[in-house]
Amino acid sequence: MTAVRILVGTRKGAFVLTSDLDRKQWDVDGPLFAGWEVYHIKGSAVDPDRIYASQSSSWFGQIIQRSDDGGKSWFQPGSSGEESKTVDGMPQGESNKFVYDTSEATGRPLSTHQWYDGTQHPWEFARVWHLEPALDDPDTCYAGVEDAALFRTTDGGVTWQELAGLRGHETASEWAPGAGGMCLHTIVLDPNNPKRLFCAISASGTFRSDDGGDTWKPVNQGLHSDYIPDPTAEVGHCVHRIAIHPSNPNTLFMQKHWDVMRSDDGGDSWREISGNLPSDFGFPIAVHSHEPETIYVVPIESDSLHYPPEGKLRVYRSRSGGEDWEALTDGLPQEHCYVNVLRDAMAVDTADPCGVYFGTTGGQVYASSDSGDHWNPIVRDLPAVLSVEVQTIP
C-alpha cells in the first residue's frame, strides 16, 4: 500500500483527496463535474484505477462517468470513440440510459408502486444513488436507482440492464417513497458467495438475492418501525444503510430510520444493538477494516432534526459488535454543530491502523488515521457532501 485516495461526491461536483499512508497531508483535486450533483463515486476493488461516478442534475438528468486512470481523466462510456458506434455506424450514447425492464421474459415487472397519497404511481427514473463495482470484474458494476430498482453493466458502463426480479417482487406495489424519494441506496456484495447480494430501499427495507440478482426476498424480520401501520411488516421499513466485514459476510450491521440493528444469519433475522447511543437515528454505518466487531455510527438527534444531539458532532464506536458504544470526539466540533452525515458519506481504508472518514452536509471531510481516536478535517468548505469512498492504493 502506497497511498490513500478518497472519492467525495457533493451537491456541486466531485473531489479526489489523496495522501500517502501517513494520512497527514492531503492533496485536494476538484471540483470534477462542477455544478452537478455527484451522489456516488466508487472505485473497483480489482482495479483501483477504474472508478465509476454518478453525475446527475434535476435539469439534465443522469450521466455515468468512468475513469480508467485513477481519476486523472474521465469519460462517458459509449459516448466517444469506436465503442460508441452501433453496427450501422450511429452513436449509441447509452451509458446514461436507465430504462426499466417491462418485458415478460424477465422478472415480473410492475408498472406502479405506492405514492405518498396511497394511490399507485408509475415507476419514474430520477437518478443513480449508488454504484457498486463487482468484486471480480472491473467492467461489471451495479447501480441502485430512484425510483427503486437495480441495474447492472457488464461492459464498463456502456449499457445498463435492469435486474427486474427485484422490482418485480410481489410486494413491490406496496413500496413507497420516503422523504428523499423511493431510492435503492445500498448494495452489498458477499465476497464469499458471488451469487449473494443485498440491497436496501427507502422505504421498503432490505432484500437478498441468492441467485446473482435474478430473484429476491425481503429480509426484514426483527425490524420494528413505528412509522408504518404494522411495525413488523415484511416491507415498509426505512433502512438507511447496511455494512459488512468481508471476513464475516453473514453478519450485517444496519442503521435504520431509528434503531441500529445486527443480523448474524445473512439477514434472515435482526436484533437491535442501539445500546447506550444518545440517539439511534442516523444514516451511515461502517465496519473497521481489521476488526469485524468494531463498528461506527454517527447519531443524529431525530428524523425531524437532522443534526447531531446537543450540537456535538460525535462518531460512536462499538468494539463489541454493538450495544456498548463510546463517543469519539477528539478533533470534532463539540458545540454549535448542526450538520448531517448522509448514508453513503462514511468509509474506512484498509491501512493499519484503520483510517475512518466521513463527510458532512456542511462540506467538511474528517479523517482519522487511528481507528477513530483522533480526527482532523481534510477540507472544511466543500459543497454538501453526499458520499465518501476510500481506496487504499497498492
Add this chain to the structure above:
Amino acid sequence: MLLPLHLQTLAGTGREVRLTVDGAVTRGNVLDALEASYPMLRGTVREHGTLKRRPRVRFYAAGVDITHDDAEARLPAAIATGEEPFRIVGAISGG
C-alpha cells in the same frame, strides 16, 4: 444552437454549435442532429426511449418560447438559415 453551460461541459464544446439537419428543420430533427453529433447529450435534453422533453428544459427559437409547440412543427426560417439561434435553456431556479 446555443447550449447551456452544463451541456457545453458534457459535449466538450463552446456555447454555440452548428448542426446540419436532415429533412425539415423541426425541433425534433434539430435535436436528432444534436444527439447524433454529440451522443453524450442523449438523455439530457430528452428522455431516453420516449424522447419526451425533460421537465426543466426549455426551447427558444428566434426569441420565441417554443417549449410546448409540436416537435414536428417547422421552425422559423431564420433558424433554418442559421441567422438566429435555437436555444436550449435550463429553467430558472431561485435560491
